[in-house]
Amino acid sequence: MDIQIDRVIMDEDQIQAAVKKVAGEIRRDYVGKRPVMVPIMKGAVVFTADLLRELSDIEFDFDYVDVSSYAHGESTGELKVEVNVRKDITNRDVILIDEVIDTGLTVDFLIKEFTKLGAKSVKTVVAVDKKAGRKIEIEADYVGADVPNEYLLGYGMDLDGSHRFLPQIVAIKA
């Protein structure tokens, strides 16, 4: 597939500033609470590595889920759970980590799942927020930066597996 980059939405410095901002907010709210950090793979892989190294001065536990719903650049609206959480999250404060919130369907689904599993609280941190993309009413609790409602690549975001590890966040030509 021929992917043409249109423009850079966030460069590496802007991304790192966004990581530091949300890390500061999470540190303030969770120090001493030992939350369970749960990235939503695969897209969250890069943001998670940055965020959790930034938070290495507080205590937390770690697990991950692998959930996907996008194919060929579009939300199918159907969540496929490849790997579910294995840690016992009963009565635990959980922080879901994702690189982007768009329709909101992924985090909404997982918040409901984790609440059913007995979590004490489930909050969400995202690197970027496409607020205009929402299909349901839901907000992330910690947002690195707001971005336009265009299909983005890089910093974990892919198109059918391509461009996921681009260090910048870019928009592509339609």
Ligand SMILES: O=P(O)(O)OC[C@H]1O[C@H](OP(=O)(O)OP(=O)(O)O)[C@H](O)[C@@H]1O
């Ligand atoms: O708010 P939403 O519209 O639900 O979109 C956000 C989700 O979309 C992407 O996942 P994707 O389904 O592409 O799977 P991947 O993480 O494995 O690439 C991204 O990593 C988020 O998890």
Ligand SMILES: Nc1nc2[nH]cnc2c(=O)[nH]1
């Ligand atoms: N790659 C990619 N995945 C997404 N999932 C939800 N929104 C996006 C996006 O803009 N780009």
